[in-house]
Amino acid sequence: MQHYKKGGRLIVGTLIVYAILVLFHLGHFGDVWPPRETRHELGEFWPLSIYPMFSRGGHPWVRSHMREVADVSDPHLWQPRGFDDLPGTPYALGPRGINQNDIANFISKARTWDAQRVAGIRSVFEDDLRQKNLLVYRADGTIVGDSVSVVFTPFLLMAPDTTYFNPTLEYQTATSASP
């Protein structure tokens, strides 16, 4: 009986710590609670979680896609595109051991794009950026009628010697930055 009491206390104690930690690090619970302006910034307390993944059904999403392009001066480069008419060739992340989620989240969650942030994303592609131009697309998915629309908008063009921002988009910093 003594063991059961101890086991029960362990469960209750762990549950209390669990509840406190996830309550105070509850930034990812849809847009329901707590209000965005009051929530503690983004997160859970690994390994404890309320597991909110896929909780927002039908919610628009933002991902990323990368292309290798030859001509950085092409004015049509900055046009939004669909799956089938993207310029250049795909820059596949898998064979290079780069995590797709990291790049997608860089694009969707980074709020400011100052020199440090640009240096951060460039550092991931350091080796290839010595000789390639890499265009990072922001992919926006939304439900339109009875189908899903995916629009690829150019977000960042990383050339060997500089980085360009899409002139038609607004960023929380200058419109271009040096690496």
Place this chain on the structure above:
Amino acid sequence: MIEKLLQNLFDYERKETVGEIVFYRFFELFVVYWALLYAWQWGPYLSRLKDVVLPLGIAEYIDITFMFENNLGIVNAIVMTVMLALGFLRIWRYGYLGAILSFHLHYAARYSQGEISHGSNLIGTTILFFAVATLAFQHRKEIRRTVLGMCYFFYGIGYTSAALCKLVATGPTWPAGRHLWMWIQERTVDTFSLTGSVDYNWLQQLALDNGFIATAILTFGLLVELFAVLMWFKRFRPIIMPLLAGMHIGIMVVMRLDFVSNTLLLVFLAFTWAALIDWGLRRLNVSTFDTIKKLSLRWA
């Protein structure tokens, strides 16, 4: 009711068999193996990181960038390895506690780039339970029963909480087939980015072509998650835990997201594998059985 629940979870008074000890050591080895895998996958990756996009866990309180652009990721992987070895080989009581602390630091550094990954959560919580149970109890039998009981309790809460999050954030329309279409397309963009080509597997195509099937897939997932707390009770474990494992396999095919360690953990804990091991041991000759018994007690 509470007594019944605690008995279902821990079952302390039931005599322990050799098969149970052998099973537990395999279970423990499995968890340690996955923790090591994460340690050594994430460790070298940290040297490539530079900036924090999303601070998680301890990174909300300290500047985690000290782990980037140097070899500290590898140093922390070594610390984790040593701590896990000390815990697993019963050399130091605080081994698993040290392991979970360095594991947390490792996760906070690795997932500072915006993604909130849940693939390693069950392995992490199990290491946490190894630590908590080892510190709370003296005898190995009670430690083993406590770890398993806590796994059933908190795994159940985790999955049911996932279902409640869906119902709160979206409501009863969460299983609508078009929501699955959105996730399939999201994952297709990810696959496109990873491989450079776009393709849909047969189940994705089936769900995209037929809204009813897409709704049925999501309804199954939601219901299975919602009833996950049934794993608190012995009689339901062989039903609900394989269903949850099946849900993970479905997610792997439809969403191309693999939760391999979670799926295998569920299979590990769903059935009474110890009884199968005991059945096998009874068929061995006496001296072999004695050797296994001695070894299992020595390394319990």
